[in-house]
Amino acid sequence: MNESIPREVDDIVRSAAAASALLARTEDITRAMWLRAIAGSLDARSGELVRIADEETALRIPRLTGELARTTAQLRQFADVIEEGSYLEATIDHPNPAATPPVPDLRRVLRPIGPVAVFAASNFPFAFSIAGGDTASALAVGCPVVVKAHPGHPRTSDVTAQIVTESLRESGAPEGTFAMVSGFDAGLSLVDHAGIRAVAFTGSVRGGRALIDRIAARPEPIPFYGELGSLNxxxxxxxxxxxxxxxxxxxxxxxxxxxxxxxxxxxxxxxxxxxxxxxxxxxxxxxxxxxxxxxxxxxxxxxxxxxxxxxxxxxxxxxxxxxxxxxxxxxxxxxxxxxxxxxxxxxxxxxxxxxxxxxxxxxxxxxxxxxxxxxxxxxxxxxxxxxxxxxxxxxxxxxxxxxxxxGGWPTGVAVSWAQQHGGPWPSTNTQFTSVGATAVRRFQRPVAFQDAPDAVLPAALREENPLRIPRRVDGVPITP
Amino acid sequence: MNESIPREVDDIVRSAAAASALLARTEDITRAMWLRAIAGSLDARSGELVRIADEETALRIPRLTGELARTTAQLRQFADVIEEGSYLEATIDHPNPAATPPVPDLRRVLRPIGPVAVFAASNFPFAFSIAGGDTASALAVGCPVVVKAHPGHPRTSDVTAQIVTESLRESGAPEGTFAMVSGFDAGLSLVDHAGIRAVAFTGSVRGGRALIDRIAARPEPIPFYGELGSLNxxxxxxxxxxxxxxxxxxxxxxxxxxxxxxxxxxxxxxxxxxxxxxxxxxxxxxxxxxxxxxxxxxxxxxxxxxxxxxxxxxxxxxxxxxxxxxxxxxxxxxxxxxxxxxxxxxxxxxxxxxxxxxxxxxxxxxxxxxxxxxxxxxxxxxxxxxxxxxxxxxxxxxxxxxxxxxGGWPTGVAVSWAQQHGGPWPSTNTQFTSVGATAVRRFQRPVAFQDAPDAVLPAALREENPLRIPRRVDGVPITP
Known part of the structure; x- marks a missing residue:
């Protein structure tokens, strides 16, 4: 793994930004297919990945085998989550001239925020690294991802990134959908880059604070999702x-x-x-x-x-x-x-x-x-x-x-709809979770369409509900 | 309106922090009643409020009458929103030992974040001021509120704060549920205070940036919700x-x-x-x-x-x-x-x-x-x-x-389920809205309960669904 130089980082983020507009128009079933393709490719090379990761981390074969299984299960779960469709929070208010003030036709949906920088963790070479939960949840909702590899497991990172890149290419994802960079300076260049729209970080409180300060110095602040220190x-x-x-x-x-x-x-x-x-x-x-x-x-x-x-x-x-x-x-x-x-x-x-x-x-x-x-x-x-x-x-x-x-013990974090992996500072800085179905919400932003013709609306908001997803219509939750 | 001194601000925030624990245990129907009581009291004194506001802002009686009506309608709408219950995002996963990794009994709900500092706007002496949308949405979900009054309409602020305080007291809300402070320095003291858990601000990009920097310097960063400049x-x-x-x-x-x-x-x-x-x-x-x-x-x-x-x-x-x-x-x-x-x-x-x-x-x-x-x-x-x-x-x-x-024009912002009032920097810094039903999400944080006995669970998460609210159970949205 060679350290990325600023010029490379710039090229990579520009490519991610170009992919962003294309990803924003992909269908959920398409991105779900990508995630399942990545999971399948990782599973197929499980033996090799686990062996390399053990050489680099000494975490041992049984634990690493389990962690890789968790990682691919997580990719498939995010595929299920976006196909289910609630994650879009599709909401329709039909016009109500009698309201104070009057309500026009308003339709709100969550859209991808744009290219996401993911900082991989040291302690989970699979589940919180190149193809981990942050990457999976950002790709799921249609955000290109640039991962900054952790130097503690460089070969694992390289091989994983290769597998993710190939799977996406073979699945027809746009160039720029995914990339990996390496090195401390490359991480800083990512956080500074105007094309990056959100940062997800798993690491120390000190490292997280340094990135928060760096983000505060950008001309345009962006969300930072830090998973930092925790006493439990x-x-x-x-x-x-x-x-x-x-x-x-x-x-x-x-x-x-x-x-x-x-x-x-x-x-x-x-x-x-x-x-x-x-x-x-x-x-x-x-x-x-x-x-x-x-x-x-x-x-x-x-x-x-x-x-x-x-x-x-x-x-x-x-x-x-x-x-x-x-x-x-x-x-x-x-x-x-x-x-x-x-x-x-x-x-x-x-x-x-x-x-x-x-x-x-x-x-x-x-x-x-x-x-x-x-x-x-x-x-x-x-x-x-x-x-x-x-x-x-x-x-x-x-x-x-x-x-x-x-009862029980906090180690072992299930990946499910109700999971919450995030808490008050200094454990995290957010009101979101980094594990579980709602982790995707970190990489979405709401957009409302007012009095829009049906033809220009995202499918999730069209009157006939062509995606057959759960929506709120005139205040009432409706499950198809 | 006298400027608040640091000692007063400290007393007020301590009182809000003490109220916070009590508010977190109130029922939705109780807080809904508070909001409706505030709305009723404001409506009852509409003539006086509008007259004072017109003297201070020159915004004229018709506009101010409409704005106050919008403000009280908004308070009542947030009462409806919390009674409906979806805002809690109650999610239940029953145990699934076959999952990778296994899923215990997990139940997730959104809880109040704690005392909120609200910075009132100059241009809406009612709807984005003392009893405006930020105050209403924070109180709705159980967060005490300390509003920093805008100096552009001091008497309107004083009278409104008095009405809110009296309505809450008469409704049985704890001391410390609501307070107002005045003056530039008081605003900074609020943002610096360890007891404040979130800041909502409507004002200039420059003012917002200054508060972002101030928050970044806190030992514990907190969410900042800025509604700043917009070209539209x-x-x-x-x-x-x-x-x-x-x-x-x-x-x-x-x-x-x-x-x-x-x-x-x-x-x-x-x-x-x-x-x-x-x-x-x-x-x-x-x-x-x-x-x-x-x-x-x-x-x-x-x-x-x-x-x-x-x-x-x-x-x-x-x-x-x-x-x-x-x-x-x-x-x-x-x-x-x-x-x-x-x-x-x-x-x-x-x-x-x-x-x-x-x-x-x-x-x-x-x-x-x-x-x-x-x-x-x-x-x-x-x-x-x-x-x-x-x-x-x-x-x-x-x-x-x-x-x-x-078609149409952007002035005039409906208050409804699908509204989105927030956009990319520099218009706001958030992925949330400051107007409409989901504005409450800014002041909530998720908590998951793992293997909890039914008796200690918040009512929203108990197996029998005593609140009869929409929930997601084992991945499926269920509307009672």
């Missing part, structure tokens, strides 16, 4: 600990060590009662860890866990060290609410990797204090006993996250 | 001019002079064939204008029209001057595409007030060049002859605006 708090009630402490220890250990802890949904802070069974049982579930995704990520893990270890009032436990020279250890820090309160910044900055922080609370008042210190997250999880009244706790947790779990 | 291009085909030139001249004159041209949807640039009937007929429809909203706006109008007049290759026509000492003249500038091309910045910066620019094109190629120079707008209007094939023109216009009109 877990609350364990005293009753839950008493009943299920041993199981919770095993579940927590499995979740925070999954994929060497390199998940945006890793549980990074766990509020537990003092003297919990969970804490007592946890050590035996800690395991030596394989190498991390990149040396930069490994360095960040060391720096972050040392920062926490250095706080007075924090104890640490850790797994054995891997025999592997570049392997690492799992680490758990333990502290109390008083220490958390005076060291909030040091203790609540995300440590990306196999690390979690147990915060021991003595009573509900202390639990409440701990909750008040937490920043926004993608998820928040509650473990309680079936009989407990948790309404007040749920009201406390809801403002903290985009997804609330009752 | 109109295209008149040769056939339309030949058939309807005289009527088009009358229609254009009425639209660009309406309310002394002080509308965000004023047609500010009109692409006409060379030697058009429209241009020949226009002078006799130009009328002397009353005073503008504020002396600052009047100065801006003078500066802007002088800037255009100073461009070589531009001719001007204007109305008689009003006898009124602080009245003004309507002005029309005329130029050709070649001049537009080399003076784009000078000629295509919005001139707020009774001004429009006619650009004469010789053929389709020149029309195409002119279109390529236009920035984004709230609206774009096409006047063509019934027989013409306008498909290519529509494809050219669509990327330029949020609302496309076929």
């Amino acid at each position: 708090p877990v609350v364990v009630t005293a009753a839950a600990d008493a009943e299920q402490g041993a199981d919770l220890a095993a579940g927590l250990a499995a979740s925070f060590q999954l994929g060497v802890g390199q998940f945006c949904t890793k549980p990074g802070v766990v509020l537990v009662p003092h003297d919990s069974a969970l804490e007592r049982e946890l050590p035996r579930h800690l395991a030596a860890q394989q190498r991390m995704l990149t040396s930069g990520i490994a360095d960040g893990f060391t720096t972050g866990s040392e920062r926490v270890r250095g706080v007075s009032g924090v104890e640490m436990m850790s797994s054995a060290t891997s025999g592997d020279s570049d392997g690492t250890s799992s680490m758990v820090a333990m502290t109390d609410v008083a220490t958390l309160r005076v060291n909030t910044d040091s203790l609540l900055e995300e440590v990306f990797g196999p690390f979690t922080l147990l915060v021991r609370y003595r009573d509900e008042a202390e639990l409440d204090v701990a909750l008040s210190l937490l920043p926004g997250s993608l998820t928040a999880t509650l473990h309680s006993s079936p009989g407990e009244d948790v309404a007040a706790l749920v009201h406390r947790l809801e403002p903290l996250a985009g997804r609330l779990l009752f | 291009p109109v295209v008149v085909t040769a056939a339309a001019d030949a058939e309807q030139g005289a009527d088009l001249a009358a229609g254009l004159a009425a639209s660009f002079q309406l309310g002394v041209g002080q509308f965000c949807t004023k047609p500010g640039v009109v692409l006409v064939p060379h030697d058009s009937a429209l241009e020949r007929e226009l002078p006799r429809h130009l009328a002397a204008q009353q005073r503008m909203l504020t002396s600052g706006i009047a100065d801006g109008f003078t500066t802007g029209s002088e800037r255009v007049r100073g461009v070589s290759g531009v001719e001007m026509m204007s109305s008689a001057t009003s006898g009124d000492s602080d009245g003004t003249s309507s002005m029309v500038a005329m130029t050709d595409v070649a001049t537009l091309r080399v003076n784009t910045d000078s000629l295509l910066e919005e001139v707020f007030g009774p001004f429009t620019l006619l650009v004469r094109y010789r053929d389709e190629a020149e029309l195409d060049v002119a279109l390529s120079l236009l920035p984004g707008s709230l609206t774009a209007t096409l006047h063509s002859s019934p027989g013409e094939d306008v498909a290519a023109l529509v494809h050219r216009l669509e990327p330029l605006a949020g609302r496309l009109l076929f």
Whole structure:
């Protein structure tokens, strides 16, 4: 993978902009076919892709095989979503001269926003990378995509991009529908380019902030969809600990060590009662860890866990060290609410990797204090006993996250209609999701047609509903 | 109206933040009742409100009476919208262990984002001010509102705020649900305050950019919904001019002079064939204008029209001057595409007030060049002859605006389900509308509940659908 130079980036974005006008006129069934073609081609070369990705990321064959299956399932799901048609939010108001003010014939639909820059993630070489959810959802709604590859898996990126490009070409998609660029500077050139109409980014809070500032400096600001850092708090009630402490220890250990802890949904802070069974049982579930995704990520893990270890009032436990020279250890820090309160910044900055922080609370008042210190997250999880009244706790947790779990663990993000992968800052900066059916809404903008002749209307808005899609007509949802 | 000091702003936002948690648990029917109570109280004091507003804005009794009626109709419409329930986007996925990856029980709903800062507009002392669309849509979904009053109509603002506050109190809304602040510094304090979760602004591009920069400097960025400047291009085909030139001249004159041209949807640039009937007929429809909203706006109008007049290759026509000492003249500038091309910045910066620019094109190629120079707008209007094939023109216009009109004029914005009041930068910075039913989406954020017991779910997501609202269940839209 060679770094793209500014001239190349400019050519690529111009080509995407030219494709944009053509894509805006394609039918949903056409783009659905493209997505399924990409999925089929990726599946057909699964063995090769997984092998290369494992060489580059050490994420292991089973996980990578699953991740690729998730990626192609996701492409097919977005094909289903656009064929279903609700994503267009087609809305028709027939004229109503009696309204205040009078209503003309008004018809509103969501249209593609234009070329999208996608920044691939380090930790999902398939599902959040070249042909991942951002790319799939932007292509689905008719936006050309330029992906900035992550340097952590360059060969995986190259081969995937090749497969996507060929599939699109063979399916008849316009030149410029998809392209990949490489290198830090190429990423900045993308964000600065007038032809780019939206940016989707998965990465660090610092990286996301830098892009936000860069976008703010453009003559024309554009939407930025950042999936950034997340602590994913877990609350364990005293009753839950008493009943299920041993199981919770095993579940927590499995979740925070999954994929060497390199998940945006890793549980990074766990509020537990003092003297919990969970804490007592946890050590035996800690395991030596394989190498991390990149040396930069490994360095960040060391720096972050040392920062926490250095706080007075924090104890640490850790797994054995891997025999592997570049392997690492799992680490758990333990502290109390008083220490958390005076060291909030040091203790609540995300440590990306196999690390979690147990915060021991003595009573509900202390639990409440701990909750008040937490920043926004993608998820928040509650473990309680079936009989407990948790309404007040749920009201406390809801403002903290985009997804609330009752039991279970936050790692593992289903791709479905009701999924929400996005939460208050610093987890994301948006009111949308980056996973699940409604992820497409990030790349659409509304257009209303007033008193338009039927012939010039997009098919979704024609009176006879030729696409047979769900619409709202004169305020009433109508499913054909 | 006294300027609010920082301490007052802080108290007000803290009170709004406290109310936020309570509002998030109110029922839709409760907030609908609040909105209707506000509407009723405003209607009951219509005479007084209109009189005060006319003294402050010179917008005249008929227009202001209509605007207040629109404002109270809008409050009632948002009440209807939340009672209908689709605005919650309630979505339920039942567990599907066979999916890749497996789907747990997932239920997604839109929740209030938290306290909203609303910046009132100068040009709509009712409909885009204290109790206008931004306030109504934020309250509708359960967000407390702090409005920054516009200094152009301080007494109108004071009385309206009093009415809103009393109506809410009498309806049982929590303290902190609504407040008004005044003064430039108070506005900045609002935008900086950690308790504010979104900002809605109607005003100049420059003002909007300043707030965007201010928000980018917050530790936690928040959504900014700016309704900024808009040229609202109109295209008149040769056939339309030949058939309807005289009527088009009358229609254009009425639209660009309406309310002394002080509308965000004023047609500010009109692409006409060379030697058009429209241009020949226009002078006799130009009328002397009353005073503008504020002396600052009047100065801006003078500066802007002088800037255009100073461009070589531009001719001007204007109305008689009003006898009124602080009245003004309507002005029309005329130029050709070649001049537009080399003076784009000078000629295509919005001139707020009774001004429009006619650009004469010789053929389709020149029309195409002119279109390529236009920035984004709230609206774009096409006047063509019934027989013409306008498909290519529509494809050219669509990327330029949020609302496309076929015949008619862009001033006059209906409040309905399909309305779209928002377009590409610099008209707005969002993918949402600030007028119409979906304006509420700006102040909502999605939350998904995973494997939650029915009892802790919001009513909208409970299995039995106690609210009887439209929902998507396992991918299928279901209307009760």
